[in-house]
Amino acid sequence: MPDKVPYLDLPAQIRSLRPELDAAIARTLDHCSFCLGPDVAQFEKDFAKFCGAEHCVAFNSGTSALHVAMLLLNVGRDDEVISTPHTFVATSWAISYVGAKPVYVDIDEDTFNLNPALIEKAVTPRTKAIMPVHLYGHPFDIDPILAVAKKHNLPVVEDSAQAHGAKYKGRTIGTFGEISCFSFYPGKNLGACGEGGALVTNNAAYAARARSLREHGSSVRYYHDEVGFNYRMEGIQGAVLGVKLKKLNDWTAGRRRVAHRYHELLKDTPLQLPREAAWAESVYHLYVVRHPRREDLKKHLEANGVGCALHYPLPLHLQKCYASLGYKEGSFPVAEKAARECLSLPIYPEMTDAQVQRVAEVIHDFFRS
Numbered sequence: 001m002p003d004k005v006p007y008l009d010l011p012a013q014i015r016s017l018r019p020e021l022d023a024a025i026a027r028t029l030d031h032c033s034f035c036l037g038p039d040v041a042q043f044e045k046d047f048a049k050f051c052g053a054e055h056c057v058a059f060n061s062g063t064s065a066l067h068v069a070m071l072l073l074n075v076g077r078d079d080e081v082i083s084t085p086h087t088f089v090a091t092s093w094a095i096s097y098v099g100a101k102p103v104y105v106d107i108d109e110d111t112f113n114l115n116p117a118l119i120e121k122a123v124t125p126r127t128k129a130i131m132p133v134h135l136y137g138h139p140f141d142i143d144p145i146l147a148v149a150k151k152h153n154l155p156v157v158e159d160s161a162q163a164h165g166a167k168y169k170g171r172t173i174g175t176f177g178e179i180s181c182f183s184f185y186p187g188k189n190l191g192a193c194g195e196g197g198a199l200v201t202n203n204a205a206y207a208a209r210a211r212s213l214r215e216h217g218s219s220v221r222y223y224h225d226e227v228g229f230n231y232r233m234e235g236i237q238g239a240v241l242g243v244k245l246k247k248l249n250d251w252t253a254g255r256r257r258v259a260h261r262y263h264e265l266l267k268d269t270p271l272q273l274p275r276e277a278a279w280a281e282s283v284y285h286l287y288v289v290r291h292p293r294r295e296d297l298k299k300h301l302e303a304n305g306v307g308c309a310l311h312y313p314l315p316l317h318l319q320k321c322y323a324s325l326g327y328k329e330g331s332f333p334v335a336e337k338a339a340r341e342c343l344s345l346p347i348y349p350e351m352t353d354a355q356v357q358r359v360a361e362v363i364h365d366f367f368r369s
């Protein structure tokens with residue numbers, strides 16, 4: 001029996017960094033700055049630089065950063081935010097947390113990202129922002145979205161949780177919109193040893209208010225300017241992320257290597273493979289293929305020891321939690337089809353060529369039988 005190919009191999013990543021992580025965590029234990037502190041402050045500087053941004057504010061999760069982004073833009077009760085139905089649910093949580101309403105627009109067949117051509121029809125007098133997602137590590141088509149946003153004087157929030165370091169027309173994502181939010185959930189391209197997130201912006205006033213909101217609405221201790229939150233990043237996560245950020249460019253190169261091998265090895269199968277737009281440099285957070293017999297293929301892969309996953313099996317407009325929005329089956333046909341056909345194959349920088357070949361072999365075997 002050939003070796004199994006796990007869907008994700010975090011232990012391999014941690015093993016490769018173990019001495020550096022141990023040393024970084026030990027330093028935090030020595031100085032005991034467990035909530036924010038110098039390691040987090042240093043990481044904020046380094047990550048801002050990585051994004052080419054002026055400010056980075058670290059959070060305890062990507063979801064918290066997105067929530068604060070909505071507060072910074074003063075999105076509130078009964079306002080509307082245009083977003084995508086094909087994403088992880090946290091994109092929409094941010095909108096719901098402030099009492100606003102997600103207004104969905106269908107996605108683009110090729111990139112799974114918000115279709116820029118459909119946005120304008122969704123704009124109403126209540127629209128307060130546009131929040132697209134750089135899904136699977138592939139940037140959304142930024143220029144046409146910024147053009148609609150500008151025309152209607154709407155801010156754009158980039159949900160960059162899956163796209164650390166992705167490039168649009170040669171420039172790193174993170175400063176195209178007013179605000180960009182990242183997640184450092186362990187399985188993301190840059191992951192903490194626990195939860196973490198960040199808000200990135202070139203707007204100094206947003207950055208200052210974000211710092212206050214994450215720390216109980218105060219900039220001077222025990223004086224509270226507005227109702228705030230405990231959304232601080234832990235000191236240990238800042239230390240861990242500082243170590244891992246140094247590896248991120250190499251890891252991205254590794255992910256791209258795996259993606260290109262999949263392209264070569266799978267191009268003659270009936271699968272629809274991910275397409276990288278001419279203007280995009282994807283960081284391949286996920287490698288998502290499509291096929292109408294996705295369920296059978298998934299069973300076949302699993303039976304042969306190859307891990308796989310679904311991102312995402314049910315679009316947000318059909319989720320129980322959003323029934324009150326009043327959408328129905330058929331509201332967003334492209335997103336619904338993507339949800340039925342998508343299948344995420346294993347992809348991570350540590351994946352060996354033998355592992356990629358094994359996945360391809362099992363897939364070829366499925367289509368032969």
Ligand SMILES: *Cc1c(COP(=O)(O)O)cnc(C)c1O
Pocket residue numbers: 061062063064087088090091133159161162182183184185195196197
């Ligand atoms: C992971 C993720 C989030 C949420 O980040 P957390 O750090 O898990 O809170 C938000 N949006 C997208 C698209 C994500 O993939």
